[in-house]
Amino acid sequence: MASLRDLGLSEYEARAYRALLNTGPTTAKELSRASDVPMGRIYDVLNSIEQYNLVRSQTASRPKKYVAVEPSTALDRLLEDKKRELDEKAEQYESIVDDLSDELDAAEPVEEQFWTAAVGPEETTDLLLERLSAADRRVVMVASHQSPQFDISEVGVLITEQLEEALSRGVEVDLLMTPGLVDSLPPAVGKRYRRSLSDHPDFNVRTTDAISGTFNLIDDIEVCIQVPNPLDADEPFAMIDLKDPEFAADVHETFQPTWEEAEPLSF
Structure with a gap:
């Protein structure tokens, strides 16, 4: 059950405010009795909820009297305070991430061979998006007509967004597709492609029928290879991510002649 404590009030503050709604204008002494807030704490509690703008006080009276702000106004004020706190926290965390990114990026990359794999459509997409986000210099994407990277609207949009971010970082992107895949692009992907x-200048797309698989070459040292589902070639089964500069160089050497012979794409 929701309570005022969920919006940041202490137990005593919540009790005092609820009691004020029932008592109407009242003194601190009377409110202490009505709310079961100890007399030794009631002034601190009233000062606190007054700072939240939940109560108004009549300073001219002796003793001083307090009245509760209407619940709808009080809740709106508490909500705004919480939103402000969350915005400040978000800015703080973003600053921490920026600082850590600079610190962690300064570390020398490990060039040893390493591979990992993801199994399942969601896991496969997550791995691909993660590796695209790590690109620093160049991304080569080869996608056949069987690639689910672009023929599923939501996934296609996510990948397109990641390519936009890569380009904004100065990453060069080469995309090689089959004509059949171009025809199957969902409208959202095609529209975003044309707009963004x-x-x-660093984004190049070409088409050819001379490809049958799907892979991604990242910074000339890492290859993400899609493994199709053996029971349904239109569905991804797994993604293998292999970091191996020698293998990546071989892949690029094989890719380059096909790229040069492919036709530039214009929407």
């Missing part, structure tokens, strides 16, 4: 990607 097609005119970018």
Whole structure:
């Protein structure tokens, strides 16, 4: 059950405010009895909820009297305070992330061979988006007509967003697709491509029928290879991520002639 404590009030503050709603204008002594807040704490509690703008006081009277602000106004004020706190926390965390990013990026990358794999559509997409976000220099994406990377609207939009972010970091992106995949692009992806990607000088798209698989080459040292579902080739089964500069160089050497012979795409 929701309570005023969920919006930041202490137990005593919540009791005092609720009691004021029932008593109407009253003194601190009377409120202490009505709310079961100890007399030794009641003034501190009243000062606190007055700072929240939940009560108004009549300073001219002796003894001083207090009255509760209407509940709808009080709740709105508490909500605004919480939103402000969350915004401040978000800014604080963003600053921490920026500082840590600079510190962690300064570390020398490990060049040893390493591989990992993700199994299942969601896990496969998450791994691909993660590796695209790690690109510093270049991304090569090769996608056949069987690729689920672009033919599922939500996934396609997520990947397009990641490519936009990569381009904004100065990453060069080369995308090679089959003509059949181009025809199957969902409208949201095609629209975003035309608006945000097609005119970018570091984004190049070509098409060819001479590809049958799907993989992604990242910074010339890492390859993400899609493994199709053996029971349904249109669905992803797994993604293998292999960090191996020698293997990546071989993949690029094989890719380059196909890229050069492919046709530039224009929407």
